[in-house]
Amino acid sequence: MKKLLSTLAQTGFASITLALALFAGPVHADDEFPLDRAPDNMESLASLQHGAQLFVNYCLNCHSASLMRYSRLEDLGISQKEIEANLLFTSDKVGSTMTIAMRPDDAKSWLGAAPPDLSVEARARGRDWLYTYLRSFYRDSTRPTGWNNMVYPNVGMPNVLWQLQGQRTAKFTDITDPENGEKIHRFDGFQQVAPGTVSRVDYDSDVADLVAYLSWMAEPEQKTREQVGVWVLLFLGLLTFFAWRLNAAYWKDIK
Structure with a gap:
């Protein structure tokens, strides 16, 4: 009996520790180029709906999302008729997965590498x-x-959102490291050379909506998982408390 109660207590604490580790999410190493904090638009259906529209219009031409079905967009408050009218290609159906017509071999020859599937890209990156x-x-x-990227140098993907953002060049300055005398190619910001169809603030908002949708698509059940997880942690905490008190009551008269 003593061994059983001790095991229950240890299991409860271990389960809570494991659950907290899982909910903490992946840890990413620092990149050379500093990352900006993405706005959290996961609770806004309007943002997720706009992000879905941007994804279909700009990303789904080259990138597939083979783990996602168009019908799942109904969870975002988009009706089946709206999906059929605005988000489906001619040959697709509401129950179809988000695949593309471009073959991987063609993509590799045109772009140098086949574009990755974006189903879980938000979880990976x-x-x-x-x-x-x-x-x-x-x-x-x-x-x-004709395009490059500061976060992903020499990337094979062009800027598919350039019409919205406009065209920019990157400014660099060559300096000498005072410690070792090596030449450093320092980034000194971007310079706008052609305006886009939206302002810089609106473009950042569009990207935030797109990223929010990519995050939702990577795990549509994330909100439900988190809600259930809270109840699981509360249950494990209560179970641990009762196991601890029962163990104490069992051994109180034993010296």
Whole structure:
């Protein structure tokens, strides 16, 4: 009996520790280029709906999301008729997965590498990385696509949102490291050379909506999981308390 009660208590504390570790989420190492904090728009249906529209219009031409079905967008308050009218390609159906017509071999020959599936990209990269990445493209005539990126140098992907953001160049300054005398190519900011169709503030808002949708798509049940997780932690805490008190009551008369 003593061994059983001790095991229950230890299991309860271990379960709480494990659950807290799981809910803490992935830890990302610091990148060379500093990441901006992505706005948290996960609770806004309007932001998620706008992000879904941006994803279909700008990302789904080259990137697939094979783990997501169009019908799941109904969870965001988008009706089936709205999905069919605004978010479906001609050959797709509401129950279809978000795949693309471009073959991987063609993508590799055109872009140098097949674009990754974006179903769980937000979980792999993190929201801050995606938010900064989509706002860090600049014109680079040395690249095959004419574009480069500060977060992902020499990326094969062009800036698909350039019409919204406009065109920018990156300013660099060559300096000498006083400690070792090495030449450093220091980034000194972006310079706007052509305006986009939206302002800088509106573009950042659009990117935040897109990143929010990518985060939702990576785990549509995230909110439910977190809510259930709270109840699980409360249950484990209560179970641990009763196990501790029962153990104390069992051994109180034994010396």
